[in-house]
Amino acid sequence: MLYSVGHSCFHYHTVSDVSQTLLSKATYKRKTPAILAFTSKTWEELGTLNQLATNGYQALALDLPDAALKFLDRMASELGLPVVKVEVCPGRVVAIMTWMGTNPGLKSILLNSHTDVVPVYKEHWKYDPFAAFKDADGNIYARGTQDMKCVTIQYIEAIRRLKAKGQTFARTTHLMFVPDEEVGGHKGMEMFINHPEFKNLNVGFALDEGLANPGEAFTVFYGERNPWWLTVRCPGSPGHGSRFVENTAAEKLRSVINSFLDFREKEKHRLNTSECFTLGDVTTVNMTMLNGGVAYNVIPAEMDVSFDMRIPPAVNLQEFEEQIKRWCREAGEDVTYEFAQKHMNQTVTSTDESDPWWHAFSCTCKSLNMTLKKEIFPAATDSRFIRAVGLPAIGFSPMNHTPILLHDHNEYLNEQVFLRGIQVYEKLVPALASIPPQPGEE
Ligand SMILES: CSCC[C@H](NC=O)C(=O)O
Numbered sequence: 001m002l003y004s005v006g007h008s009c010f011h012y013h014t015v016s017d018v019s020q021t022l023l024s025k026a027t028y029k030r031k032t033p034a035i036l037a038f039t040s041k042t043w044e045e046l047g048t049l050n051q052l053a054t055n056g057y058q059a060l061a062l063d064l065p066d067a068a069l070k071f072l073d074r075m076a077s078e079l080g081l082p083v084v085k086v087e088v089c090p091g092r093v094v095a096i097m098t099w100m101g102t103n104p105g106l107k108s109i110l111l112n113s114h115t116d117v118v119p120v121y122k123e124h125w126k127y128d129p130f131a132a133f134k135d136a137d138g139n140i141y142a143r144g145t146q147d148m149k150c151v152t153i154q155y156i157e158a159i160r161r162l163k164a165k166g167q168t169f170a171r172t173t174h175l176m177f178v179p180d181e182e183v184g185g186h187k188g189m190e191m192f193i194n195h196p197e198f199k200n201l202n203v204g205f206a207l208d209e210g211l212a213n214p215g216e217a218f219t220v221f222y223g224e225r226n227p228w229w230l231t232v233r234c235p236g237s238p239g240h241g242s243r244f245v246e247n248t249a250a251e252k253l254r255s256v257i258n259s260f261l262d263f264r265e266k267e268k269h270r271l272n273t274s275e276c277f278t279l280g281d282v283t284t285v286n287m288t289m290l291n292g293g294v295a296y297n298v299i300p301a302e303m304d305v306s307f308d309m310r311i312p313p314a315v316n317l318q319e320f321e322e323q324i325k326r327w328c329r330e331a332g333e334d335v336t337y338e339f340a341q342k343h344m345n346q347t348v349t350s351t352d353e354s355d356p357w358w359h360a361f362s363c364t365c366k367s368l369n370m371t372l373k374k375e376i377f378p379a380a381t382d383s384r385f386i387r388a389v390g391l392p393a394i395g396f397s398p399m400n401h402t403p404i405l406l407h408d409h410n411e412y413l414n415e416q417v418f419l420r421g422i423q424v425y426e427k428l429v430p431a432l433a434s435i436p437p438q439p440g441e442e
Pocket residue numbers: 181182183184185227341379380381
């Protein structure tokens with residue numbers, strides 16, 4: 001499932017990925033790619049891929065997004081499961097395979113995975129990142145081995161084994177495959193979660209992706225930090241580069257950068273000095289883009305800086321924004337900020353043993369001698385949309401003894417770890433799908 005765009009040999013898996021890179025090419029250079037890439041304007045401005053091709057961008061293999069859906073169709077027919085497909089946005093299809101329970105009135109189990117992956121820097125890979133090469137140690141190298149093709153296939157193979165054994169369960173299990181996660185889920189899960197077809201699924205509990213754990217334990221995620229992406233605009237007085245002009249954009253910019261990065265240092269220190277903190281427990285701030293200036297000797301009328309911030313659920317978001325406002329005020333006159341992403345939902349999923357879903361999940365893992373580490377997910381997954389509508393969701397990718405390599409060069413997963421993961425779902429699905437009716441159900 002690749003888009004190959006001529007001129008460069010990157011591989012893309014969503015239209016947004018294509019547009020995001022094209023935006024950084026000449027015509028759109030003056031604008032901020034990451035911000036534009038999340039507005040509907042982007043794609044309309046760019047036109048269709050055919051138009052791009054006539055403008056010198058050769059777009060190849062455009063039918064390839066269908067390849068994932070064709071693959072899923074084949075899996076569904078092998079499993080003997082019906083598939084429903086919903087085009088949530090033009091060209092963005094959510095596919096759902098449904099294994100009906102014997103008591104379909106009960107809330108269902110959702111096994112979610114995303115079909116897109118992030119691009120690669122091919123030259124930094126030991127093997128072709130789209131060939132799934134397995135080395136002598138059984139390590140399978142490919143983009144998506146950890147994020148999250150492994151989980152998709154583990155779900156499918158677990159269901160295949162359970163069905164082959166002739167098992168049935170009271171609750172229905174849905175396998176859902178969504179596009180767009182890697183670029184924010186706005187044209188995937190965020191759209192679908194409010195779609196009548198989603199409500200029809202009658203979901204009671206969801207599993208979605210997590211992260212590898214380099215040690216013996218398995219990490220499970222019961223909440224996520226909220227992503228805030230913002231650009232701070234620093235206007236100032238222009239003038240000749242040889243003079244001491246008052247009220248310059250750069251002086252304000254310096255103050256803004258210092259405030260944000262001083263805070264970054266404090267949070268880093270908090271993380272490094274506390275035994276019990278993980279990345280999900282502190283706020284990260286990274287300066288990711290810097291814009292401004294037209295010539296060496298022209299003091300610019302504006303300079304802008306962008307930050308990627310990730311805020312734990314326990315932080316008071318109103319107070320946090322007040323702090324940002326203060327930093328802007330302190331930087332000087334007319335310093336403003338605007339959000340490209342501002343997630344505000346701080347719902348976390350219960351991991352109390354009295355919660356029937358968590359109880360079934362954790363007891364099953366215990367029975368498999370798995371140690372679980374409960375954490376807040378440091379980045380953002382589609383689970384945040386599931387939790388935002390009030391449904392419990394656990395982020396879990398059964399990979400222990402595995403370095404965290406998602407989005408990295410040479411992403412790999414060992415076949416033994418992968419195969420064990422199938423066994424894990426082979427136990428988890430029956431446990432979850434057999435939870436007896438709860439008060440208020442039926
Ligand atoms: C703000 S939406 C961004 C979603 C993205 N998810 C996966 O990497 C992330 O950067 O966490």
